[in-house]
Amino acid sequence: MNDTIRSMRETAGLSQTQLAERSGVVQPNIAAYESGRRRPSAQMVERLRKAMRPLPHEALDQHRDELKALAAEFGLTNLRVFGSARRGTDTPSSDLDVLVTRGPAVGLLTIAEFSLAAERLLGVPVDVVTDGGLPAEHPILQSAVAA
Numbered sequence: 001m002n003d004t005i006r007s008m009r010e011t012a013g014l015s016q017t018q019l020a021e022r023s024g025v026v027q028p029n030i031a032a033y034e035s036g037r038r039r040p041s042a043q044m045v046e047r048l049r050k051a052m053r054p055l056p057h058e059a060l061d062q063h064r065d066e067l068k069a070l071a072a073e074f075g076l077t078n079l080r081v082f083g084s085a086r087r088g089t090d091t092p093s094s095d096l097d098v099l100v101t102r103g104p105a106v107g108l109l110t111i112a113e114f115s116l117a118a119e120r121l122l123g124v125p126v127d128v129v130t131d132g133g134l135p136a137e138h139p140i141l142q143s144a145v146a147a
Contacts, residue, residue: 005048006034012052022092023051056085056096059122064147066121074114075103078131080144095125099144102130 009019009030016034020027025048032038033048040048060067060081071079083097084090098118102111111128118126134141 051092056090056124059124075106076100079147082144
């Protein structure tokens with residue numbers, strides 16, 4: 001188990017300190033799990049595993065161009081980001097909030113399919129909002145920035 005936690009952490013590109021910050025588990029405990037001095041419960045392993053996922057803003061940074069191309073394939077344009085990923089306050093349990101403009105032939109099922117495809121691409125949950133029905137002063141429109 002200790003090799004598994006260490007290898008997952010290293011694969012995620014995180015230090016023990018970074019993993020501690022993301023998971024809320026103190027760094028000495030992570031070190032003890034990795035060295036084999038302590039045995040983590042299944043729940044703790046899952047907590048650490050979730051904390052090792054990329055943050056939504058990190059996933060976006062890694063796959064920005066691919067996400068824009070994917071949106072275009074689904075007839076979506078003007079890709080923007082709002083919420084915690086835009087503010088830089090996202091956590092491992094956050095989703096990526098995306099605002100898009102949909103083409104005239106794009107319906108709800110297409111938007112749902114794009115959301116699932118975006119989740120597969122990024123490895124994080126994606127929430128898609130279309131701008132068509134939002135009034136100009138809506139907080140989402142006011143806060144969203146180009147992806």
